[in-house]
Amino acid sequence: GDSVTQxxxxxxxxxxxxxxxxxxxxATGYPSLFWYVQYPGEGLQLLLKATKADDKGSNKGFEATYxxxxxxxxxxxxxxxxxxxxxxxxxLSARPGGGNKLTFGTGTQLKVEL
Amino acid sequence: EAGVVQSPRYKxxxxxxxxxxxxxxxxxxxxxxxxxxxxxxGPELLIRYENEEAVDDSQLPKDRFSAERLKGVDSTLKIxxxxxxxxxxxxxxxxxxxxxxxxxxxxxxxxxxxxx
Numbered sequence: 001g002d003s004v005t006q007x008x009x010x011x012x013x014x015x016x017x018x019x020x021x022x023x024x025x026x027a028t029g030y031p032s033l034f035w036y037v038q039y040p041g042e043g044l045q046l047l048l049k050a051t052k053a054d055d056k057g058s059n060k061g062f063e064a065t066y067x068x069x070x071x072x073x074x075x076x077x078x079x080x081x082x083x084x085x086x087x088x089x090x091x092l093s094a095r096p097g098g099g100n101k102l103t104f105g106t107g108t109q110l111k112v113e114l
Numbered sequence: 115e116a117g118v119v120q121s122p123r124y125k126x127x128x129x130x131x132x133x134x135x136x137x138x139x140x141x142x143x144x145x146x147x148x149x150x151x152x153x154x155x156g157p158e159l160l161i162r163y164e165n166e167e168a169v170d171d172s173q174l175p176k177d178r179f180s181a182e183r184l185k186g187v188d189s190t191l192k193i194x195x196x197x198x199x200x201x202x203x204x205x206x207x208x209x210x211x212x213x214x215x216x217x218x219x220x221x222x223x224x225x226x227x228x229x230x
Contacts, residue, residue, distance in 0.1 A: 004156070036221075043118070043205065043221035044157070089156050101147075101170060102219060104156025 002027045006090045006105035013080055013112050021075040021108045023064075023090035031092040033057075033066050033073040034102065038087045047075075047088070080112045116140070118222035120206050126228045132194035135225045139187070139208030146183060147219060148191050149205040157205055163189065164211075193227075201229045 007022040025031065032051045036044040048057030053068035062077045073090060090105040119138040127133050139146050144165050149157035160179070162170040165186040174181065178197070183189040193200055203224040 041223070043223045044207075045221070046218050049218075091156070101159045101162065102157070104158070106154065106156050 002031070002092060002094050002103045004090050004092055004103055004105035006088075006108050009087075009107070009109035011108060011110050013110070015082055015112055015114055016079045017112075019075070019077040019080045019084075019110070021088055021090075021110070023073045023075065023105060025071050025073065025090075025092050027071075027092055027094050027103075029094060030068075031094050033064070034091040034093070035062070035064055035073070035075050036089040036091060036104075038089065038107070040086070044089065080110070082112045082114060085110055085112045118206055118208055118220055120204075120222035120225055122225055123223060124226050124228075126230065127196055129198055129229050130195040132192065133196050133227060134193075135191045135204050135206075135227075137189045137191070137206030137222060139189075139206070140220055143208035143210055143220070144186065145209045145211065146189050147207040147209075148181060148189070149207065151203040151205055151224070153202070160191070196227075196229045198229050201227055203227070 035047040048059040050057040050066035146163040148160040151157040205224045206222045207219040
């Protein structure tokens, strides 16, 4: 079945450091890929998405590129801020376009310190 | 625009008691999802509604869990009787028609259930 594997946390970085959170997936066909973020006490929010191979999703300085050859969708940010501290979830939707069931990874907690 | 509303935010009950969670999706969103999130894990789909029809309930433990969305708007998820292992966060999400493709799911804040 479909699955998502992401790096375990917590990841602790200093402010302005470079961030990478690895995500790989297993799915049949051509899934859509997502990164969701969960701030403390809040619901999940869509951070970015990509619906086909080589697409790059970007938002708020975060980027991720859909790599079909390596089945990966790694999240990156060039300079993190304390306000980026949250839990980040990689997810896929097997139906093209992403409108169907989401399969999530286990989440990666990011802590950014001054 | 109001987001997805869930209540209660927190619930503590004794095992074997019943419990119900309520969700009001974003206005105009005909698709509603209930997810279960265990501590340290990603959410897992329990049931998906398109309007009032449950189109995917394959992951819903039907011996103790039930859900309804009678008028195709708000929804209730019920557990009866609750077990210790049901302690988790129950998330509700909604979206526009997924068949259109690329439709973002909007999540509520969740209900944190603790079963003692």
